[in-house]
Amino acid sequence: MRGPARHPMRRRWRAAGVVMALALGGWAAGGARAAIELLDPLTDEPLALDKRPDQTTTPAVEEFLETGKNPYAGDEAAIAAGKKLYARWCQACHLADGSGRIGPRLNDDQWKYPRVATDQGKFEIIYAGGAGAMQAFGDRLDHDEILELVAFLDTLAKP
Numbered sequence: 001m002r003g004p005a006r007h008p009m010r011r012r013w014r015a016a017g018v019v020m021a022l023a024l025g026g027w028a029a030g031g032a033r034a035a036i037e038l039l040d041p042l043t044d045e046p047l048a049l050d051k052r053p054d055q056t057t058t059p060a061v062e063e064f065l066e067t068g069k070n071p072y073a074g075d076e077a078a079i080a081a082g083k084k085l086y087a088r089w090c091q092a093c094h095l096a097d098g099s100g101r102i103g104p105r106l107n108d109d110q111w112k113y114p115r116v117a118t119d120q121g122k123f124e125i126i127y128a129g130g131a132g133a134m135q136a137f138g139d140r141l142d143h144d145e146i147l148e149l150v151a152f153l154d155t156l157a158k159p
Contacts, residue, residue: 035065035066035067035068036065036066036067036068036120038120038123038124038127039115039124040124040128041113041115041116041121041124041125041128041129041130042128042129042130042131047124047127047128049127049138049143051127051136051138051139052138052139052142055142055143055144057143058143058144059071060072060144060147061143061144061147064119064123064143064147068118068119068120069119070119070123070147070150070151070154071147072147072148072150072151073119073150073151073154074151075151078147078148078151078152079148079151079152079155081145081148081152082148082149082150082151082152082153083152083155085141085145085148085149085152086149086152086153089137089140089141089149090103090106090149093133093134094106097156098153098156102133103133103134106153106156107156107157107158108157108158109157112130112131113125113130119150122150122153123143123146123147123150126138126141126146126149126150127141127143127146
């Protein structure tokens, strides 16, 4: 849920008082096993989401870990937040319109890693990085911010 009920302090909100505690093999907050298994884009090994253990699990992150689908898809507020994140962290390599420079194009449906065509794959590569200059952003962005960024990336696609 976005809007008035989800204000800028949402990252400080503790979903049911549970602090994010993700580890290898798809473990989610509170020790519950995530329904999806996140994989390292380069090795296909289980991805440890332990780069920022102090962050909290938002309801959106919980839903994503259960379904592999971004609950922020189409959400105007999340897309706006993702656009700001993109301008700060991604635009230098992928350009403002996603047409690519150092990094590959993000505004078409051609992907080096087929999984990146999915919300789960986009999350994985943003979190863990990829080949070449694609850095890992899991140590700089909260999981919720990565989902906002993915929501924005989907708006770059050409009709």
